[in-house]
Amino acid sequence: MALERTFSIIKPDATKRNLTGKIAAKFEEAGLRIVASKRIQLTLAQAQQFYGVHAERPFFGELCEFMISEPIVVQVLEGENAIAKNREVMGATNPADADAGTIRKEFALSIGENSVHGSDAPETAAEEIAFFFSGLELVG
Ligand code: DAT
Ligand code: MG
Numbered sequence: 001m002a003l004e005r006t007f008s009i010i011k012p013d014a015t016k017r018n019l020t021g022k023i024a025a026k027f028e029e030a031g032l033r034i035v036a037s038k039r040i041q042l043t044l045a046q047a048q049q050f051y052g053v054h055a056e057r058p059f060f061g062e063l064c065e066f067m068i069s070e071p072i073v074v075q076v077l078e079g080e081n082a083i084a085k086n087r088e089v090m091g092a093t094n095p096a097d098a099d100a101g102t103i104r105k106e107f108a109l110s111i112g113e114n115s116v117h118g119s120d121a122p123e124t125a126a127e128e129i130a131f132f133f134s135g136l137e138l139v140g
Helices: 013-015 020-029 044-050 060-067 082-090 105-106 123-132
Strands: 003-010 033-040 073-082 116-118
Touching: 003 020, 003 123, 013 020, 020 033, 020 044, 020 073, 020 082, 020 105, 033 123, 044 060, 044 123, 060 105, 073 116, 082 105, 116 123
Parallel strands: none
Antiparallel strands: 003 073, 003 116, 033 073
């Protein structure tokens, strides 16, 4: 399979606890290359747009408030099968269900404050990368 790219966020609960490096190391250990990375703070409008697919869910308000509560680190990860590989390294959405060794098992605080976001399909990966990065910022 050709190289694939996926989009990742190191979320506020993780940046607040100074876990950016430990989480980035998990990506690199899994063979994912960080080809773009920046620390930003989202506005409420940006968080609502990014998570628009969840707008009707009961946790939407809480999710968006959490995502703007501290800076985040947005990254593009590249590798063979990067989308699936990243989801594997992340672990299940609820850390209680996550496998040993995954980021969410080791670091997540709860289903909401779960340390990382990762794209779930090629279409969403492309959209999410374009939402945060210009082509010039992707250095493979
Ligand atoms: P994932 O982040 O594993 O792709 P998702 O896309 O279903 O999970 O949900 C997006 C985020 O929304 C998730 O990382 C945390 C939050 N979330 C999901 N289900 C939740 C719930 N039942 N209660 C609180 N927050 C939830
Ligand atoms: Mg998702």
